[in-house]
Amino acid sequence: MQAETRIRISGPVADFAAGELQDRSIAEAQHLIRTLVAHVDATGIGHLQQSVPNAKDDVLFAVEVDGIQCVLSRARPPACVLTLTPRELEIARMIGNGLSDKAIATVLEISRYTVSTHLRRMYAKVGVTSRAALVAKTLACHVTRS
DSSP: OOOOOOOOOOTHHHHHHHHTOOHHHHHHHHHHHHHHHHHHHHHTGGGGGGGSTTOOTTEEEEEEETTEEEEEEOOOOOSOEEEEOHHHHHHHHHHHTTOOHHHHHHHHTSOHHHHHHHHHHHHHHHTOSSHHHHHHHHHHSEEEEO
16 A cells, blocks of 8 residues: 655745745646655665665655755654644643642633543543643644644
C-alpha cells in the first residue's frame, strides 16, 4: 500500500509561491513532485539518502542542484492526537503552570467541583490518572480543539 503524498511548501519558498506563482505553476510543481515520489518508489533509488548528513529513514531522495540541497521525505504523523475542548485546554495549561483546583476555579469563575469534573473527563480522554501525566501527555501530543 502506497502512502498518501501530501505537499506542503514552507519557508521563503512559500512566501514566494503565495505572492508570485500562479495556481497553474503550483499545480505543475505538485505534479512534478508526485512524479518524483512515484519514480523513487518504483526504482528504489532511495539509497541515495546516505549522502545526506544525519539522514533519517523517512528520507526518500536527496540531491544537490546548483548549490541547493533538495531532500524528499515522507512526513511523519504526530505520535498521538488529543481532542480537547477550549476550556479543557485552558485548564490543562493552568495545571501545567502549577495552579491548584481552587486557583483554577477562582481564575475561571467556576466552582471547584466543575474543575474536578473537567479534570475527570480530561483524564478519561487522555488516558491518564494524574495531573503530571495529563500535562506530560498534552505536551507530547498534537492537541486539537473539539
